[in-house]
Amino acid sequence: MQITEDGLLLRPWRPTDADDVLRACQAPDIQRWTAVPRPYLPEHAHGFVTDRAPRGWKDGTSTPFAVCDAGSGELLGSCGLVSIDHTLRSGEIGYWTAPWARGRNLAARATRAVARWAFDRLELRRIIWQAELGNHASRLAALRAGFRVEGRLRLAAPAPGGSAEGWIGSLLPGEVPEPGTPGPAGPGTLEARRAAVFGRPHPELFATVGPVELRLRAMDERDMDALVTTSRDPETIRWTSVPDPYERSHAEAYLAYHRTSWADGSAACFAVADADDAYVANVDLRIARMDPLLADVGFLAAPHARGRGYLSAALGALTTWGFTTLGLARIEWRANVGNVASRRAAEKAGFRYEGVSRAAIQYRDHRVDAWLAAVTATDLPDH
Ligand SMILES: CC(C)(COP(=O)(O)OP(=O)(O)OC[C@H]1O[C@@H](n2cnc3c(N)ncnc32)[C@H](O)[C@@H]1OP(=O)(O)O)[C@@H](O)C(=O)NCCC(=O)NCCS
Structure with missing residues (x-):
């Protein structure tokens, strides 16, 4: 199982990815905004690539992809569906970008590829995106991948010191922007400009x-x-x-x-x-x-x-x-x-x-x- 789109290769995780996963998940924003364990230790990376990720593929509840450069094969990030419900034909997107691969719109590009594949091959009818209120980088990636951010939802398990609420959005078949097209909320738009302000600490x-x-x-x-x-x-x-x-x-x-x-x-x-x-x-x-x-x-x-x-x-x-x-x-x-x-x-x-x-x-x-x-x-x- 692999997807090639927009200069990216998305493939299942391999045991040899553990070191890169360990290195990437030290990023403070990945620890701040996702549910990865804190502190993130070698056994967590090893357990993810050798056990949790393959198990998700096997039981059909998740499709975790390693996002790599299609040319060099370098690992750049993670993107995939979790909580797949085959009765509802719905799943939830999750992603992070390794600190060494930022600034290339990677999450939006990888999400477009995963969404297109999931609508075609898994015949999903809806993909959900959720993020904690304030995670403007994730919101921008979701908007750029075609998601409509529809509202707010109180969180079941707020992070300590974090917001008690989250954003929620959805993407339906036919709404995924074509690879290489700017899509909504691109650089220079009001959305991107506002994200750059409100995604940073309160100014003086x-x-x-x-x-x-x-x-x-x-x-x-x-x-x-x-x-x-x-x-x-x-x-x-x-x-x-x-x-x-x-x-x-x-x-x-x-x-x-x-x-x-x-x-x-x-x-x-x-x-x-x-x-x-x-x-x-x-x-x-x-x-x-x-x-x-x-x-x-x-x-x-x-x-x-x-x-x-x-x-x-x-x-x-x-x-x-x-x-x-x-x-x-x-x-x-x-x-x-x-x-x-x-x-x-x-x-x-x-x-x-x-x-x-x-x-x-x-x-x-x-x-x-x-x-x-x-x-x-x-x-x-x-x-
Ligand atoms: C969300 C995330 C995956 C986006 O990564 P990416 O697609 O590689 O993003 P880029 O570095 O290419 O930046 C994309 C845009 O977001 C903006 N951006 C980046 N960090 C930002 C921040 N902290 N606040 C506001 N905007 C931000 C960039 O300026 C860029 O906008 P521009 O193109 O208008 O200049 C990445 O920030 C990340 O890994 N965050 C931690 C994990 C996470 O939050 N996952 C999602 C959980 S719901």
Whole structure:
């Protein structure tokens, strides 16, 4: 059993592959994102190539292929189906690329080959892809192999310190892009650009207000007390829908939202810290679900830090990053009609008032009208 496609040779594993498997599976991201044992020892590699892989082929539950260079035979990665259900005619794809073979789109190319073979030869009717939320390299490979990423699923066994949720997608016969064609989500596309941002650690941004240097960074546990104080402030309660009464558990849930939304690339939320690294505000940029070029902002400032221009400066840094790094076209601000302080902060950061949106905000148990302002990529000074 072997497949040759797009310069790759996919063949069953051999005992002599054990050393290469051992070497490849030391890669921190393979250990981070797959279920390989940690630490990965020689007996694991040996057991995989001599026992688990051949057993999968024999009992028909998996088709693990070694992915090799078709010319030289060098081992480059692993790709195959697991959890094959012959009644449903469905299977799940899994892959890793050896660190020495990165940068060649190997997983997408190998997955296309395996999928084509599985639809033709095994007569499967569906292939599933699953990954932990935040594994953008895997998501990009799946999209490039033609998968439709359809949603999220809570994980049965989350990795320690990892996300509690995963992405899930599927591929049907007839949807596999031809070998050598770019297919969806290729280099330079918005998907690839966003993966390059959200697949990396949370960045830091900087803003200056007179002599004060502000740092926009990921929120974490040390910000919880200040977030509780800010959210219990009467002005915050009056103008936003923060829970009232606001408990510490609400702040912790908000922190979890920060982390999950970064991992899945739906929002970039920053704590704004002063020179002592103390929380003075938070600013959130949330990408619209139906329009990837549109986002909106949400923010809170600590009561003691209001009226100093901190929020406007942080918002300016955030919107500039949204246009230049995320490639957004338009960023909106909305607030309950009458929230003059929020409007002034937004306008100082470059948002232009556009009008009143009727019944645009759910405020506690009723709808209220909102002021709407926006800043667009064409407003940037060097546009
Ligand atoms: C997922 C994986 C197999 C992809 O490997 P690959 O196909 O060789 O990927 P490449 O190195 O060719 O990179 C493909 C694209 O992903 C991007 N990419 C790579 N690592 C990334 C990361 N950590 N975050 C975001 N994007 C990343 C690359 O920049 C490239 O995009 P571009 O073509 O637009 O420049 C590989 O990253 C891997 O082995 N990861 C660990 C194991 C794993 O996660 N398996 C899947 C479990 S569900």
